[in-house]
Amino acid sequence: MKKIFAKIASITATSAVLSVAIAAGSNNSAQAIDFNFNWLGNGGYSATGSFSYDEATAPTIISESGSGATNFLKSLNVSFLDPSKNLLGTYNTVAGGVSQSSFFAFNFDTSTKKLFGPLDVAGGTGVIGEYFFQGTVGDSLQLRQDVDQQGTSTLVDQNSGSIQVSKVPEPASMLGLVALAMLGAGSTLKKKQASC
Structure with missing residues (x-):
């Protein structure tokens, strides 16, 4: 029984040290934070994407627009799917802190x-x-397809402005969950071995 507790204590200590080391390492570099977003239109078309910014330097409100260097946004990509989940297109609107579109507009409350x-x-x-995705969050968001690059586009799908945003878990948090799961699995395995 003492050996089991010693092994559990060893696993716990190792996991804790590793988690602290990863967290400390990430504190020395930019504090990048990643978010996913998902949108579903009334007709079943959908958009899924992600964006990131430096948590250490970003203000409470991030507002970006137009092409060229962004102020705080590091990346933003989006993919569009039809109702059968076939990919319509993937776009890297912002890559390396640079927007590729003069029509780009983005507002986020950190x-x-x-x-x-x-x-x-x-x-x-x-x-x-x-394809492009535009409108006003909370009012109307539309998936549209360009016809002539002269301002003419067709409506593909829309909704009432609803869009979901979720934070991507940090690696140190995920490592802690994995360590906890390993601890539980190891404990269960030891109990089974002891009962045999």
């Missing part, structure tokens, strides 16, 4: 973790037929 106001992501890079 304290409430919610998108708000005008939103325009995806197309806008000069390719006829590209």
Whole structure:
């Protein structure tokens, strides 16, 4: 029995040290924080994407627009799917802190973790037929397809402005959960071995 407790204590100590080391290592670099977002239109079309920014330097409200260097956003990508879950297109609207679209609009409250106001992501890079996602969060969001790069587009799907945002778990948090699961599995295995 003492050996089991010694092994459990050893696993716990190792996991704790590893978690602290990872957390300390991430504190020395930029505090990148990642979020996922999901949208579902009334007709079954959907958008799924992610964005990131430096948590250490970002203000409470992040507002970005237009092409060129962004102020705080590091990346933003989005993929569109039809009702049968076939991929319509994937767009890297912001890569390496640079927006690719003059139509780009993005507003995010870092304290409430919610998108708000005008939103325009995806197309806008000069390719006829590209998809883009625009509107006002909480009012109306539309998936559209460009027809001529002259401002003409067709409505593909829309909803009442609802979009979900979720934070991506940090690696140190995930490691802690894995360590806890391993501890539980090891304890269960030892109990089974002891009862045999």
